[in-house]
Amino acid sequence: xxxxxxxxxxxxxxxxxxxxxxxxxxxxxxxxxxxxxxxxxxxxxxxxxxxxxxxxxxxxxxxxxxxxxxxxxxxxxxxxxxxxxxxxxxxxxxxxxxxxxxxxxxxxxxxxxxxxxxxxxxxxxxxxxxxxxxxxxxxxxxxxxxxxxxxxxxxxxxxxxxxxxxxxxxxxxxxxxxxxxxxxxxxxxxxxxxxxxxxxxxxxxxxxxxxxxxxxxxxxxxxxxxxxxxxxxxxxxxxxxxxxxxxxxxxxxxxxxxxxxxxxxxxxxxxxxxxxxxxxxxxxxxxxxxxxx
Amino acid sequence: xxxxxxxxxxxxxxxxxxxxxxxxxxxxxxxxxxxxxxxxxxxxxxxxxxxxxxxxxxxxxxxxxxxxxxxxxxxxxxxxxxxxxxxxxxxxxxxxxxxxxxxxxxxxxxxxxxxxxxxxxxxxxxxxxxxxxxxxxxxxxxxxxxxxxxxxxxxxxxxxxxxxxxxxxxxxxxxxxxxxxxxxxxxxxxxxxxxxxxxxxxxxxxxxxxxxxxxxxxxxxxxxxxxxxxxxxxxxxxxxxxxxxxxxxxxxxxxxxxxxxxxxxxxxxx
Numbered sequence: 001x002x003x004x005x006x007x008x009x010x011x012x013x014x015x016x017x018x019x020x021x022x023x024x025x026x027x028x029x030x031x032x033x034x035x036x037x038x039x040x041x042x043x044x045x046x047x048x049x050x051x052x053x054x055x056x057x058x059x060x061x062x063x064x065x066x067x068x069x070x071x072x073x074x075x076x077x078x079x080x081x082x083x084x085x086x087x088x089x090x091x092x093x094x095x096x097x098x099x100x101x102x103x104x105x106x107x108x109x110x111x112x113x114x115x116x117x118x119x120x121x122x123x124x125x126x127x128x129x130x131x132x133x134x135x136x137x138x139x140x141x142x143x144x145x146x147x148x149x150x151x152x153x154x155x156x157x158x159x160x161x162x163x164x165x166x167x168x169x170x171x172x173x174x175x176x177x178x179x180x181x182x183x184x185x186x187x188x189x190x191x192x193x194x195x196x197x198x199x200x201x202x203x204x205x206x207x208x209x210x211x212x213x214x215x216x217x218x219x220x221x222x223x224x225x226x227x228x229x230x231x232x233x234x235x236x237x238x239x240x241x242x243x244x245x246x247x248x249x250x251x252x253x254x255x256x257x258x259x260x261x262x263x264x265x266x267x268x269x270x271x272x273x274x275x276x277x278x279x280x281x282x283x284x285x286x287x288x289x290x291x292x293x
Numbered sequence: 294x295x296x297x298x299x300x301x302x303x304x305x306x307x308x309x310x311x312x313x314x315x316x317x318x319x320x321x322x323x324x325x326x327x328x329x330x331x332x333x334x335x336x337x338x339x340x341x342x343x344x345x346x347x348x349x350x351x352x353x354x355x356x357x358x359x360x361x362x363x364x365x366x367x368x369x370x371x372x373x374x375x376x377x378x379x380x381x382x383x384x385x386x387x388x389x390x391x392x393x394x395x396x397x398x399x400x401x402x403x404x405x406x407x408x409x410x411x412x413x414x415x416x417x418x419x420x421x422x423x424x425x426x427x428x429x430x431x432x433x434x435x436x437x438x439x440x441x442x443x444x445x446x447x448x449x450x451x452x453x454x455x456x457x458x459x460x461x462x463x464x465x466x467x468x469x470x471x472x473x474x475x476x477x478x479x480x481x482x483x484x485x486x487x488x489x490x491x492x493x494x495x496x497x498x499x500x501x502x503x504x505x506x507x508x509x510x511x512x513x514x515x516x517x518x519x520x521x522x523x524x525x526x527x528x529x530x531x532x533x534x535x536x537x538x539x540x541x542x543x544x545x546x547x548x549x550x551x552x553x554x555x556x557x558x559x560x561x562x563x
Contacts, residue, residue, distance in 0.1 A: 166397070173383055173394050180381035183343055185369030185398030185462065 008138050010258045011251055016144020016213070018250020019151035020206050024227045025234065025242035026155055027202040032236050033175040034195035036095065037087060040102045042203055043224015044109035045082075049075040049204025050124065050211035050220055051113050057125040064127040071208060072201050079200020083193050110218050121217040128212050147209040154205060155243065158198075162239075167194055175237070226253070226266075229273045235286020245284060295354075296321040296498040297342070297373075297466045302351030304334075304341055310522055311337040312348065317517045317524065319466065324492055324499040326509045328533075329519035330543060335502040336378055338519065339470050342500075343375050344368045355466065369398050372465030376455045376472065378502075384444045388454050391443055392429060395461030396421045429457045432494070433487060449480035456487065460495065467491065469501035473508055481505065485512050510534065518542065 024046060031039045052074040057067035086105060090098045128146040132139060162168040173181040174191045182188045210223060226249065234245030249269055256268035282288045295318040304312040311334045319325040327335050340346045342353055344365035352361040360368055374395075383391050430436055433453055438446060443454055452472060459467055472488065473481040485508055492499055503509050509516060509530060516533045518526040520542040526533050533539055 169394065169397060172386075173397070176383040176385055177381050179345070180377065180383065182345070182365045183369060183375050183377075183381075184394055184458070185366045187364075187366045 005137055009140065010254050012135075012138065012140045013144050014251035014254025015247060016141070016148045016250070017254060018247035019144075019148035020210055020213075020223075020246075021227060021230045021250050022243045022246025023151040023155060023209075024203060024206045024223070025230045025246045026158060026239060027199040027206070028227060028231045029234075029237065029239055029242050030171075030195050030199045030202070032231075034171055035083075035087070035192050037102065038095070038099045038236070039199070040099065040224065040228070041082070041106040041109060042199070042227060043221040044106040045075065045078060045200055045203040046207035046210065046223060047218060047220040048078060048109050048113060049200075049207035050216055051117055051207075052204065053208045053211070054122060054124055054216055055117070057127075058122075064125060067125075068127065068208065072204050075204025075207075076197045076201040078204075079196040079198070080193055082200075083196035087196070088189070088192065106221065106224070110221055113218055119218050121215055124208070124211040124216050126212070127208075143209075143213040147213060150209060151206070154202070158202070159239070167191075171195060226269060229269050231283075232273060233276045233283055235283030237287055238283065238285035241283055241285030295319065296356065297500060298354040299338070299342060300352045300354065302338070302341055302348045302353070304337055304346055304348040304522075312341065313522045314351070315519070315522070315524055316351075317527070319498050319500045320515065321498055322492065322496065323514040324488065324501070324512055325515045325517070326513040326530075327500070327502050327517050327519060328504070328506070328509055332521075333519040333542075334522040335519055336470060337522075339375065339468055339502060342468065343373060366398070369462060372463070373468065374459040374462040374464030374466070375468035376452070376459050376470055378470040378474065380448075380451045380455055382443045382451060382455055382458070385442065387440055387442055388435060388446070388457075389425075389430075389439045391454055392425055392457045392461045393421065395458035396425060396463075398462055425461055428495075429460050432490070433457050433460075449476050449483070452476070452480075452484065453487070456484075456491075460491065464497055466498045466500060467495075469499065469503075471502055471504060473503065473505050481508060488512060506534075 024042060027045075028039060028042050031037055031042075049071055053067050053071035056062045056070050057064055060067075062070070082105060086101060087098065090101060128143050130142050133142055133145050134140075162172060170181070170186045170191050171194065173184065173186055174188055178188055181191075207220065210220060214220065230245045230249050231242055233249065234241030234243070249272070252272065253265045253269055257265040260268070276283065297319040299315060299317050301314045301316055302312050303310070303314055315334070315338060317325075317327060317338075327338060329335050337346065341348050344360075344363060344367075348361075352359055354360065355368070355371055355373060358371075360371065360373075363371070383394060386394075430439060433456065435450065435453055435457060438450060438454075443451060446454065456469070456472070459469075469488070473484050476484065488499060488501075489512055491497060501513075513530055516526075516528065516530050517524055518533055518536070518539050525538045525542060526536045528536075
């Protein structure tokens, strides 16, 4: 009985992380689907979002909700800026070159953050409720719990937006056939900008949630590596795939960390990645002819 | 006045001159064809008209307005719709969704009202929906497949859905890039009938690129012939068909009279 409760508790904590993986994965897939850019800087964009929140809430002492709004806006602005200044001029270049550019971008973002805030670990101001949560006899840590709830809500809103909003429809059409979308009167360059902006906002939001669970340091960007595993397992161009893979990997990682020890967390996730790459290189739900990494 | 006019358009890709001072026009309410052998520059011309390519020289005029500087979405909003040689439908969406996307260019609903699906958004959606049902889907006889994913449809029907999507844009000028390529006889006849009906009922100007000479001769009012990026002939179908230049372009060099005889299969023609 005790073992079962423990298993459930560990699983629920894993789901909490899984929600963040799924959320960040959605940001990654959004950019990939709309612009076919594999954005390896997603982890760094997420970290910048967390630092923006830190700077606004702790540095400028803004109320937490205002700091969140500004940090989200800042994340969106960062996405726009990167697209306009770095990605768009690379349009039509070899995809590998663009991919390498995003790696460089990541390093630059880490460097900027370290210049401004140094590399010392920090604590994010508390903004999630910290009351312990009991579901019957099962105890859940409040941060992962609320992270999961928020991530699920945000993902839900985005899924609805993709379906019904004009811009969402334009995004899907562009993802399916750029030329046709352009001829249909859809402003494709604006769709690119929109995808990067939304991804930047999502990443910033995920960064604040992650920072409140794991603490704040430039190493937060390493989260992007696991997100890469998530999107490859789920399929680079599949939102449902990424949601499922995010939850799955969060759960597996949590189980591995608790039962085998923390050093196994990444071992198990990357082993899973290897298996998926061997068996289904396009991921669980991805399109087969999508390029491989 | 000409509805669509292309004036002295020149387009080069590196050292390859795709179009050389090409001038063509499409009369209002008419069906105009651009024909020519493979590689003559027909699709390049289409891409330049819809704004995908930036020509080095020349201009494109729609309704007496110079649209050369506009990007494709603006040209689409002004009433320039097109289909593609290799079907460019949104695979993974249904027939109805594809067609509704054609109407996208006309909707103006913002983020918030779409989010709540409130008044204006809903009214707009309903209005467009009705119009599409009546004027596009019934008209093109694709009622039975509206819920099907486009990827599952046979080729001829996909071409028809592409035409439907272009019509949903309520175009003034409809550009068709090889509308009957790869179709069997029956499908070709259907498509020819639809194009004639579109002209009748939609009050649009049709400009098409087509290889099928039979179809061009049957339904077009005016034909321009391109060869190696240059207009070599223009006129009524019958005139163009008899033009020695055109025959040479299609069948190779040689004495035109001999070639003509060879086409007719007359004995003694070398």
